[in-house]
Amino acid sequence: MxxxxxxxxxxxxxxxxxxxxxxxxxxxxxxxxxxxxxxxVDGRTLVPPxxxxxxxxxxxxxxVEVAATGTVTTWAWNPSPRRxxxxxxxxxxVLVRLDGADTALLHALDAPGPDAVRTGxxxxxxxxxxxxxxITDIACFEPYxxxxxxxxxxxxxxxxxxxxxxxxxxxxxxxxxPGRAQAGYIEALADRRTVGERCPACRKVYxxxxxxxxxxxxxxxxRVEVGPAGTVTxxxxxxxxxxxxxxxxxxxxxxxxxxxxxxxxHGRIGGIPYDQVRMGLRVEPVWSEGGxxxxxxxxxxxPDADYDTYKELI
Amino acid sequence: xxxxxxxxxxAFAQSDHRRRTDELSxxxxxxxxxxxxxxxxxxxxxxxxxxCSGSSDYLAGRAFSFTMALDGVGAWPPIAxxxxxxxxxxxxxxxxxxxxxxxADTALVYSYGKSSPGEVRDVLTRQLDPYxxxxxxxxxxxxxxxxxxxxxxxxxxxxxxxxxxxxxSRDSAAANPHAQVRGSRPQGDYLVRPLRTGDCPxxxxxxxxxxxxxxxxxRGLCERPAWIRGMDHRIxxxxxxxxxxxxxxxxxxxxxxxxxFELPHGLKGTGGAPTVDTAELHAPFSSQEVVLRKALxxxxxxxxxxxxxxxxxxxxxxxxxIRIGEAAAAIHRGESxxxxxxxxxxxxxxxxxxxxxxxxxx
Numbered sequence: 001m002x003x004x005x006x007x008x009x010x011x012x013x014x015x016x017x018x019x020x021x022x023x024x025x026x027x028x029x030x031x032x033x034x035x036x037x038x039x040x041v042d043g044r045t046l047v048p049p050x051x052x053x054x055x056x057x058x059x060x061x062x063x064v065e066v067a068a069t070g071t072v073t074t075w076a077w078n079p080s081p082r083r084x085x086x087x088x089x090x091x092x093x094v095l096v097r098l099d100g101a102d103t104a105l106l107h108a109l110d111a112p113g114p115d116a117v118r119t120g121x122x123x124x125x126x127x128x129x130x131x132x133x134x135i136t137d138i139a140c141f142e143p144y145x146x147x148x149x150x151x152x153x154x155x156x157x158x159x160x161x162x163x164x165x166x167x168x169x170x171x172x173x174x175x176x177x178p179g180r181a182q183a184g185y186i187e188a189l190a191d192r193r194t195v196g197e198r199c200p201a202c203r204k205v206y207x208x209x210x211x212x213x214x215x216x217x218x219x220x221x222x223r224v225e226v227g228p229a230g231t232v233t234x235x236x237x238x239x240x241x242x243x244x245x246x247x248x249x250x251x252x253x254x255x256x257x258x259x260x261x262x263x264x265x266h267g268r269i270g271g272i273p274y275d276q277v278r279m280g281l282r283v284e285p286v287w288s289e290g291g292x293x294x295x296x297x298x299x300x301x302x303p304d305a306d307y308d309t310y311k312e313l314i
Numbered sequence: 315x316x317x318x319x320x321x322x323x324x325a326f327a328q329s330d331h332r333r334r335t336d337e338l339s340x341x342x343x344x345x346x347x348x349x350x351x352x353x354x355x356x357x358x359x360x361x362x363x364x365x366c367s368g369s370s371d372y373l374a375g376r377a378f379s380f381t382m383a384l385d386g387v388g389a390w391p392p393i394a395x396x397x398x399x400x401x402x403x404x405x406x407x408x409x410x411x412x413x414x415x416x417x418a419d420t421a422l423v424y425s426y427g428k429s430s431p432g433e434v435r436d437v438l439t440r441q442l443d444p445y446x447x448x449x450x451x452x453x454x455x456x457x458x459x460x461x462x463x464x465x466x467x468x469x470x471x472x473x474x475x476x477x478x479x480x481x482x483s484r485d486s487a488a489a490n491p492h493a494q495v496r497g498s499r500p501q502g503d504y505l506v507r508p509l510r511t512g513d514c515p516x517x518x519x520x521x522x523x524x525x526x527x528x529x530x531x532x533r534g535l536c537e538r539p540a541w542i543r544g545m546d547h548r549i550x551x552x553x554x555x556x557x558x559x560x561x562x563x564x565x566x567x568x569x570x571x572x573x574x575f576e577l578p579h580g581l582k583g584t585g586g587a588p589t590v591d592t593a594e595l596h597a598p599f600s601s602q603e604v605v606l607r608k609a610l611x612x613x614x615x616x617x618x619x620x621x622x623x624x625x626x627x628x629x630x631x632x633x634x635x636i637r638i639g640e641a642a643a644a645i646h647r648g649e650s651x652x653x654x655x656x657x658x659x660x661x662x663x664x665x666x667x668x669x670x671x672x673x674x675x676x
Contacts (some may be wrong), residue, residue, distance in 0.1 A: 174374065
């Protein structure tokens, strides 16, 4: 078996999210070192607050201010913090019921070790030095012996310059491996060859191969070299320039049935004015220096292919 | 009201679950499992009335990976197909409903997960509430550890009891050739205290497939079909601090609605027969088995996870479907007369599905 191909793959996305009235008040409150909860119809105070009662689905808008001190309801010692977590040194994950609240908030507790943490211990919020209106405005909790504070106080939830949205960046790192069939395709491209795979049942040759015949549902395992020349089966003219794409518009994007293939792949047509590209045009790949796949396809100069030779592949 | 039609699991197949399958694409990993489950019934793709799958693009970082996986089914000429971005147990629920309503007589259900390309602990943080939880990146082990500590504080378990659950699961898995982690092994160090390595599921790649059929069709395809007597799924509030982490009211309610607490169906419904003899629980963490045993009222007479359960193999998105498949296979083999199968999703058992399966008296 050839060496397994792999490459780093990073998926990164900054989701921009709107906040409703309750979440906006809560996160703006954190920016102002004020912790807000929301009162349910049956008189419970939910912290962090939500807009609809988790039990009855009733709309909740009755905001109250609770204390920045609270009690740990459960905890877990994290000896090896992972990327993005609140503290870089070992810490405890905690659920904290803030004084005046009936539910608990998840966050980190900065403590010297697991022996310094227990359920029922008293803690307080440690505020981040710079706050923007996000859950991370609470840097973490820290141990703090104190009497439990009293009842929550009514709060309008109104602040100047309220936060109405958050950007939630996310990044996940992967090591991508293409699998057997696609690895064979990529390895052949390194030699400027194009290979497909033949279905053992229907005998069709798929390019690029994905390892399975979608008609027969069986593995395609007989490797077949196709091309290099092929026939344009259909095409379109692209008139809008894509971001970061160094190709002048208009250009032609086509389906190309390489000789010996039973499926058309797609590629750009060059070396001919865009308005002279046509179905049946015979083309061949053009490789750029160091390219990992054909840069584009250009006319071979042969006569056009007869429609009947490629009509099944459109 | 009982189901309008009798529907059964008639075949089950799964891959060998492994830490990595770098040499295989998702469809290449899945295809042998699809062929095996079809071979067990003699059915061809064109005989299947409905196809439904479960998977998640986030695991391998591949967009629309389920469409690629469809090549392994043979989706031309066109088939009736659906997909859930969830564990395959929920795909099976959709297929069951499709058959109950008479829209199909047979269904192929499959699911797969390749966790090896990414860091599954980080990946699963992306299913959390994006305002209050996800920005803190609390990983799946950390959240399970909070639940475990709550159980210890409540006196429901302790670390030796959790270790015993882990050991029993992997001992059971010694007889399961598909399992990833088999036989006794040390509990290891704390991953997130109070959970040690042994309390946590292995990370791995795998796939599973099940065929459902109605009525006489099921009898023709399988010597002893595993009839689905009931199935239900429930969810709890997403706020972890709103929930009592030592209990699982959603699992209990799903079990109740699935008929798990009722006496067997025309089998040995008198004389104090146990309501179920076997339970396949999707408890990726040892501590979650403690919660589920209590919620599902499983006593010492019930065989729990004879397959080894998710502590022995936890291909994410397939592990729940495998619980239904293992429970059904025990009935097919005559080792169980009435089995409970459970699947979960989300942090700390947030979502729970329960199916009750029965074999006819032989």
